[in-house]
Amino acid sequence: MASNRPVWYCLVDGKGEAYCETTTHFVNFPSTGFVVEFKDAVHAKNDRILKEYVPSQLVVFANKAEFDKGPKKRVFLRSSATLNKLGSDEDDAFLVVVPTHYLVAPDEDYPAKRKKMIPVPRAAWFTSELTVFCTVELSLSEWLAMTYNGTFENLSWNGKEMEDSKPPMETESSTRTFQRFEMNFPVLMNDNRRSSVFVRPCYNELFKILLDDIEKRIQSVGVTGNPGIGKSRFYSYCVFRLTQQPIEGRILVIDCADKTYIFEDGAFRFISTKEELLQHIFNDKVIRLIDGQSTNLFGWTGVSILFTSPGYSDYKTFMKSTSVQYVMPPWTQKELSIAAEVADITTEEVKDRFQVFGGIARYVFSNKNQVEDHKTSTNEAYSKARGLEIFKVVSRREEVNEKMYSHRLLHMFPQHSSSQAYHGFYVTFGSDKIAEQVYDNVMNESMENLTAFMVINMEDTNSSSFRGKLFEIFCHHHWSSSGQHKLIGKLLHSDSQASQEAEYSIAIPQLVEVRSFSKLSDIPVSEFAEAKALYFRPKQKNFACIDSIYWNGQMCYLLQMTISNDHGIAHESLVKIHDWATKRGINYEYVFVVPKGQVQDYKVQNFLTTTRHVHKTPSKIAQGLVQYAVGVEMVPTLKHSKHLDDLPAN
Structure with a gap:
């Protein structure tokens, strides 16, 4: 150090x-330190006279010369x-400019010749x-x-809370309208061509939150x-909205790399x-939208909103100051299926590509040549997994960025909180197929490490979704693997300790035939009469309350x-599912x-509305379950492995 x-x-x-009336002074600071940290130190040293300012408002010059x-x-x-x-002695001290009302006065004494730039109409x-x-x-659940x-x-x-007090309300669907706009917007990191922007449902909600932050x-x-996933498109959407209905008394600046524009008079x-740029840097009425990165990222007095992936080197420094972060x-x-027309692909192609890439629109909406390249990169990611x-990525809740192969396999999902949407995140698999592939790779590498990770992190909420998916896959394999098993359990009561009665169990025979289905009507109920063991897995999670259906020849287990x-x-x-089973005379x-360790204390579970809140008035069907x-x-x-000490724990 x-x-x-x-x-x-x-x-x-x-x-x-x-x-x-201050005089030259010093702070103890390393030569390798950054200017942004030096500002923090100077501000802390002079906190009484600088209490009306934040460190990022200070402007630092190498010396008086x-x-x-x-x-x-x-x-x-x-x-x-x-x-x-720099700043090694008193005669060559840094000049730290405090943004008083005189800040732009020198520019008035020596007016800069502004280059005549032709404004571009909106x-x-x-x-x-x-x-x-x-x-x-x-x-409602899809929306x-x-x-x-x-x-x-x-x-x-x-x-x-959006409680569905009446069960019929949950099954109703609504007509939702999706919008788009056309743009020829050059101030973008990755896309400088004419394009049609599909307005995602999250755009409007996030935009309302950003308006509140601006206020x-x-x-x-x-x-x-x-x-x-379209952060640059959302950036474009925000520029679109703020130029469509400008906020009175505020100045909109858009920024990308070394290109900075101001929106005024409809253009x-x-x-x-540099002089004009400095004027806007120190203007607290500015709303600055930044796509990807900026050569003038730091030091702005107004509101700066940065749209970027976590891999941007200056992102964490930008977020160190008083800030908020949202995860799209x-x-x-x-x-993706609804927006497929924008990318000129079919819904069937979306279905296939989603399993490979998850919810990453850049890959799913690629042309056929690009898709093959992305598949190759994804396969390389599997080989490196x-x-x-x-x-470590999952348990430490590390951001997923393009510098890491794992961004092909893992997704950041918003954690949300009761008071703030899109706040915080957790990391888990992008799709079921990705999860299966990673599971197979990790199991082949070391089942011991996988099971140890599950045990060590059993109380870790950051990794619960990830661990839950691994456990689900393990259970599926339990049914599909050859060999007899017997799972022991109990009847559930509202009081976990109340049920100490006769043992409950499910027997799994030597051979179980595994099938898949997209909807319940795909399940060949006629084969149930053959008294053979059948195990059905949904291709997608169409029914949120089950992961599989097991028929043992007599009983249907959900x-x-x-x-x-x-x-x-x-x-x-x-x-x-109840209606499907009863109409066909199936007992379930x-x-x-x-x-296994959770069975003893497990108790009867609540019923949830479409918004995943506790249902206040569940139906008779639910009450009788x-x-x-x-x-x-x-x-x-669980034997000790030389790798176990390296396993991450919360």
């Missing part, structure tokens, strides 16, 4: 005169620069207004998944998420001089695999399959 040294500085106003070059020639130090040997970059793309019948994804059950819905004048706001104008959700398969590395002691039953889905039992739980031993013998 570099040692500290005295770093000399002078606090001055915009004219270069001593600020509040640099400042005296005047507004046309002087250059301030960027926040990402290192101090090196209509040239946004060639249409919002138009209807399509209307689709969607269930909520598209809009929020992740753990949307955590949301309080503006203080009023609160939160200085640094980050919008992040997996690479390729975009390139900011061509990956696409759902249904959402190592259990210990993936476990199986829900979970590692959670609080795993509610989706009321709407249960009613559908609802069974939770849990880790008898629930069971059986245990699976995932770790028969």
Whole structure:
């Protein structure tokens, strides 16, 4: 670690005169430190006289000689620069400018010749207004998944939970309208061509949240998420909305790499001089939208909203100051299917590609040649996948970025909280197929490490979704593997200790025939009469309350695999399955399959509305459901491995 040294500085106003009659002083600081950290140190040293300012408002010049070059020639130090040997003595001290009302006065004394840049009318970059793309019948659960994804059950819905007090309300679908707009927008990191932008349901919700942050004048706001989900498109949408209805009294600046524009009088104008750029940097009325990265990222006084993937090197520094971060959700398969026309692909292609890439639109919507390249990259990611590395990403809740192969396999999903949507995130698999492939790789590498990870992190909420999927796959393999098994459990009661009666069990024979289905009508009920063991897995999770159906020749078991002691039953889905079974004269039992150690304390589970909140008035069907739980031993013998000490634990 570099040692500290005295770093000399002078606090001055915009004219270069001593600020509040201060004199040259120093802070102890390393030469390898960044200017942004130096600002923090100076601010802390002078917190009484700088209490009206935040460190990022300070402007640092190398010395008085640099400042005296005047507004046309002087250059301030960027926040990402290192101090090196500057400020080594009192005679060559840094000049730290405090943004007083004199800040732009020198520019008035020496007016800069602004380059005449021809403004670009808004209509040239946004060639249409919002138009209807399509209307689709969607269930409430489908709409909520598209809009929020992740753990949307955590949301309080503006203080009023969206309880479906009557069961019929849950099964109703609504007509949803999707929109798009056309743009020819050059201020983008990855796409500088004319394109049609599909407005995702999450765009409008996130935009409303950003408007609130703008109103609160939160200085640094980050919008992040997996690479390729459309953050730049959302950036374009925000520019579209803020130029369609400008906020009175505020100035819109758009920024990407080294291109900075101001929106005024219905047109975009390139900011061509450092002097004008500085004026906007120190103007607290500015709303700055940044796509990807910026050569002038730090030091702005107004509201700066950065849309980028976590891999951007300056992102964490940007987010160190007083800031908020939002995580944009990956696409759902249904959402991709609706937007497929924009990319000129079929819904069948979407279905196949979703299993390979998950909800990453960049890959799913690629042309055929690009898709093959992306598949090759994904296969390379599988070959590189190592259990210990993936476990660390998940348990430490590391952001998924393009510098890591894991961004092909893992997705960041919004965690959400009762007070804030899109706040926080967790990491899990992008699709069921990805999960299966990673599971096979990790099991082949070391079953011991996998099972150890499951045990060590059993209380870790960050990895619960990831571990839950691994446990589900383990259970599926339990039924499909050759060999007789018997799972022991119990009848569930509301009091976990109340049931100490006769043992409940499910026997799995030597051979079980495994099938898949897309909808319940695909299941060949006629074969149930043959008294053979059949195991059915849904191709997609169409029914939220089951992971599989097992027919042992006499009884139909509805199986829900979970590692959670609080795993509610989706009321709407249960009613559908009940109707399917009773119409065909099929007897069924609802069974939770849990880790063996959880069976004893497992208790009857609540029924959930479409919004995943506890149902206040469940139907008679739900009230009459008898629930069971059986245990699976995932770790028969956990021997010590030289790798176990490296396993991440919460």
